[in-house]
Amino acid sequence: MNKNDVRLVIFIFIMAISLILVTKIFDSNDPKTALIYYENELIKKIDLSIDKSNEYVIKGFNGDVIVKSKKNMIKVSDEISPLNICSKQGWISSSYEVIVCLPNKILIKIESNQNEFDAVVR
Amino acid sequence: MQRLKYLILFLFIIITCGCTNQIKVISKDYFYFDTYINIKIYSNNSKLVTEALDKTENIFKEYHQLTDRYNAYEGINNLYYINNELNIKEKIKIDKRLYQLLETMVDFYDDSQGLVNIAIGNVIDVWKDYKDNNKGVPTYIELKNSGSTNINKLILDKDYYLYKLDNISLDLGAIVKGYVVELIGNYYEEIGLNKYLINAGGNVKVGDHYGDNRYIIGIENPVDVSNIFEIVKGNNVSIVSSGSYERFFEYKGKKYHHIIDPYTLFPPDYMKSVSVIHRDSGYADLLSTMLFLIPVDEGINYVNHLEEVEAIWYGIDDQIFYSKGFSQYE
Amino acid sequence: MELRKTVRLSMLLALSIVLSLIESYIPIVGSIIPGVKLGLANAVIILVIYFYSFKDALFLSITRVLLLGIIRTGLFNIIFFFSLNGALFSIVTMYIAKRFTKLSIVGVSIIGSLSHSVGQIVIVIIFLNNLNIIFYLPYLLLFSIPTGIIVGLTAKEVLSLYQKLEIKSY
Known part of the structure; x- marks a missing residue:
């Protein structure tokens, strides 16, 4: 490694850390909804503000995708794909995080409800 | 290069500090x-x-x-006590907060021409019994004979004292929320x-x-x-x-x-x-x-x-x- | 001469595929952050860029992705393009870095590792039409530093051994 390499490493490091911090700022504590897409089409909305664990079965390209949710968090717990990347990813909880299941064409993202409802009267 | 490093560090500090004082x-x-x-x-x-x-x-x-109909708590004269333990014409002093709450509810009885009646507990109990035991639906006669629902039999006296003139049962239901x-x-x-x-x-x-x-x-x-x-x-x-x-x-x-x-x-x-x-x-x-x-x-x-x-x-x-x-x- | 080169490149291709396959069976690396790989196959690509030429490396890289597709993930699906784009991004930027900067082989390797992630993310953004995944990028950038260094150091060692080997066999 020469001097230029070290500079490169420092530069990437600072870039990455600053970007992470910037994204942290965008995260909010508002109630959240998980949106599940299949081939870019919204197929399910899950309210994550409920303090309860839930399990959902979503139809993916290769078969059933099992999604688990709990308060403000969601994950893929089981799916059929060669590398199982999205079930290995585990829980996501911030509005900038996404779970991408390429083989199953499933995308899960979290949206804070800020632009939707603050509350629902029953 | 050295200067650039400091510049980046400086920008970095500004970015991170500018955002700490936000509303949480x-x-x-x-x-x-x-x-x-x-x-x-x-x-x-x-x-x-x-x-x-x-x-x-x-x-x-x-x-x-204070408003629990089904449980007694030590040292508290709550709704359970008023409904189940309090004898007719016996005076007790109740918590100021419960007194004010009952007062509000009783006032609204007149405003609502008797539609919102907290003395309906006896009838509620019959309904609850039918519901909990899957007995279907009670008849009007049964409900009518379950006891008095006359709110005027509840007397809110001065100094947070209260007494009953009949065996009425109070139910605050969801309106207390x-x-x-x-x-x-x-x-x-x-x-x-x-x-x-x-x-x-x-x-x-x-x-x-x-x-x-x-x-x-x-x-x-x-x-x-x-x-x-x-x-x-x-x-x-x-x-x-x-x-x-x-x-x-x-x-x-x-x-x-x-x-x-x-x-x-x-x-x-x-x-x-x-x-x-x-x-x-x-x-x-x-x-x-x-x-x-x-x-x-x-x-x-x-x-x-x-x-x-x-x-x-x-x-x-x-x-x-x-x-x-x-x-x-x- | 030409035959020797073809044989050598074929062997390197086989090596890169084996390395990719072995790597996919090591669960530890991917479980820290999904999508993060050590990318040992990249050491082979770097070797080819340095010892042979950009053209050979490009050819080897594309063939590698094609063969891996046949063996493991399937051809012309999203994963295939995901890998292909990562590989192409990585090789082009590595060549540029080698040619136009003063970076050593380790630096070039870091660049390769980093642009591999960028290339993959670009494909995700295109296919899923979702920009959110970009927030994932800084983590991948961060991880490209250690993986790039490890791969780069490996490539450096292998390159010096390989050069001696080739000189000897003339």
Whole structure:
């Protein structure tokens, strides 16, 4: 490694850390909804503000995708794909995080409800 | 290169420091009055908010115990005591808070021409028995013979003393929730936490908005509870619904609601739900209960003659009715 | 001469595929952050760029992705394009870095590792039409530093050994 390499490493490091911090700022504590897409089409909305664990079965390209949710968090717990990347990813909880299941064409993202409802009267 | 490094570090510090003083939301869940209650307070004074949220727990707990019909608590003359232990014409002193609550409820009895009656406990007990034991539906005679429902037999004396003239049984049902939510909202405002949202299922009360906007509150569709049928926008306002609540039971295809008409002794069948918007959550709760007990057109007429009250009805045939000034919340 | 080169490149291709396959069976690396790989196959690509030429490396890289597709993930599906784009991004930027900067082989390797992630993310954004995944990028950038260094150091060692070997066999 020469001097230029070290500079490169420092530069990437600072870039990455600053970007992470910037994204942290965008995260909010508002109630959240998980949106599940299949081939870019919204197929399910899950309210994550409920303090309860839930399990959902979503139809993916290769078969059933099992999604688990709990308060403000969601994950893929089981799916059929060669590398199982999205079930290995585990829980996501911030509005900038996404779970991408390429083989199953499933995308899960979290949206804070800020632009939707603050509350629902029953 | 050395300079560049410092420049990057400097920018980095600016970026991270500029954002620490933002408004934070602190949220807490409670379970009282058979309801999940979620409260959010928006403030940058975390310490004050945490204290307020802890105190809220106490307020809920105290009112829950005072108005509990089914359990006695040591050292508290609560509703259970008044209903079950208190002899006729025996005077007792009750907690000031319970006294004031009962006073409010009794006052509204006259305002609602007897529709909102807290002395209906004996009838409620019969319904509860039928519901819990799957016995179907009671007859009018059975309900009528269950005991007195005359609220005038409850005497609220001075110095927080109270006595009964007959074996009436008090039931505050869900209307106590609105009252307590109002108290808690007022408490937050007193200590300077004006930006809050109290979500107690059928009762929502909001303070000032956390941004420079209005709170957006959905009203759940009583037929399809996963959807909302109307959106209300406002600040410093309470919204209370009666009707769509899950507390009903079904017998031979007919739904029986937990709100009982004190005249017919049966649940009314005028609408699927009604929601009232008003500054005071306690009043909105009482009013929504009353509106649930009268036909929609009478209710619209009634609300249109009140100031600063709006309401929305979900009719029996799924049509939606609005009070005159409802559009200000749209 | 030409035959020797073809044989050598074929062997390197086989090596890169084996390395990729072995790597996919090591669960530890991917479980820290999904999508993060050590990318040992990249050491082979770097070797080819340095010892042979950009053209050979490009050819080897594309063939590698094609063969891996046949063996493991399937051809012309999203994963295939995901890998292909990562590989192409990585090789082009590595060549540029080698040619136009003063970076050593380790630096070039870091660039390769980093642009591999960028290339993959670009494909996700295109296919899923979702920009949110970009928030994932800083973590991948961060991880490209250690993986790039490890791969780069490996490539450096292998390159010096390989040069001796080739000189000897003339």
